[in-house]
Amino acid sequence: MGMGASAARAQVKIVGQRTVTAARATGARAKFEPAGDGVYHGASLPDAWNENGLRRQIADYNAAAGKKISVVTWFASAYENGRMTSWSQNYAPNLARVKRLGAVSLIKFSTQDYAYDSTHKIADLKLIANGTWDEYFKQSALAIKQFGGPVFISINHEMNGNWYPYSQAAPGSRTTAADYVAAWRRIVDVFNKNGATNVAWVWAPNVPDVGGISYQSYYPGDNYVDWIGVSLYSGNDPRALDGIYNEYSAKKPFFITEWATAPVQNGYNARFPGEVAWVNNFFQTLNQNYPRVKAISWFNWNKPGEGDFRLQRVPAQARAYADDVAATRYLDSAGSLIGNSSQPAIPRLDVPSREVILRDVTRVVNPKPVAAPVKKTQWDKIKWQSVPTERVRTQK
Secondary structure (H helix, E strand, C coil), X not given: CCCCHHHHHHHCCCCCCCCCCCCCCCCCCCCCCCCCCCEEEEEECCCCCCHHHHHHHHXXXXXXXXXXXXXXXXXXXXXXXXXXXXXXHHHHHHHHHHHHCCCEEEXXXXXEECCHHHHCCECCHHHHHCCCCHHHXXXXXXXXXXXXXXXXXXXXXXXXXXXXXXXXXXXXXXCCHHHHXXXXXXXXXXXXXXXXXXXXXXXCCECCCCCCCCHHHHCCCHHHCCEEEEECCCCCCHHHHHHHHHHHCCCCCEEEEEECCCHHHHHCCCCCCCHHHHHHHHHHHHHHHCCCEEEEEEECCEECCCEECCHHHCHHHHHHHHHHHCCCCEECCCHHHXXXXXXXXXXXXXXXXXXXXXXXXCCCCCCCCCCCCCCHHHCCCEEEEEEECCCCCCCC
16 A cells, blocks of 8 residues: 555445456456456465564464465565665565465565665656666566566555655656556566566556556557556445446456455444445455456555554454455465475575675675676666665565
8 A cells, every 4th residue: 555545545436336247258368367257365464584483473463364375475675775776686585485485476566765865766657668777677588587486466556645755646656657558568578688588578557546546548558558457445345346346347357466454444434334245245246247367366454554454353354355255266375386395495695795786876886797788878877886675674
């Protein structure tokens, strides 16, 4: 959920209702889509940065849900505390440990610094679109390719809100929806060019639009999107999904990448029936109206200043969730997607020492040679530099 999103979502609107599309006309499955009516059952967990912490969180969530999760959602960003990140060092270890614990990763990647409020660092979407960041995303793609297993990736989620600086509706924004689309396409092209075809791209707007720029304006196109992902919280009735579902479900499966109840969110819903009833209604609506929803991930975070979204916050809510998710269609295993999870996919790199990474600098310190020549006009600000790295704790 976006920074400042709680206040923004006071502007909740229920979209118009239309006939629900049951399935795509072709009947063919999308990349990593489960067969039949199967739905990946997952959760967003805040501590994905060490084996014991992640193992403990998964165990606690599994116990509350009464079923194992098959997807773990975690957050990554182009900058961490003002310095550029490296996917091979900062994020590849997460992929390996999630796999070891029997699940598939959904990475929600942001071009802004997770500490943006203090650093104001962000990868400009216009520069990404014109190729300035190609080397960074090439390294990212090679890290994903080396991992080898299936990965879901979303770029700059909730872009149709007004709380992230990459959104056109954000106060003082210097980007447009067209910049977003161009940057998304450039990143996907770089991944494909470098052989990282083990990615399913999840385009994840907020439901509903907030700020006056519609989600349609941000859609990168059918050839650049594998799944439609949405954030849908208790500030809305689950049927708020109708509009976007009817628009895209004939072509793409849906991934509810964030959903949960929280006291602040509940207050925005004038007809909020209580946590237990809302959760039961969510599952009933999915089962009856949205057969193309093929993955769900509860936002199991307690965020000071924004709310406590944890499933276990209301014991009766957790029991209702467990009763609903007990249905066989909610998958407790990623199955053939991850294969044998007993061995790490790549060497463990929990605390890397040093690595050559890309960094935004005004001058070059101890420059390292670039493997392949690049156009100087594209690298006025981004240079090679040898800098120490550290285990990063990306926050949402």
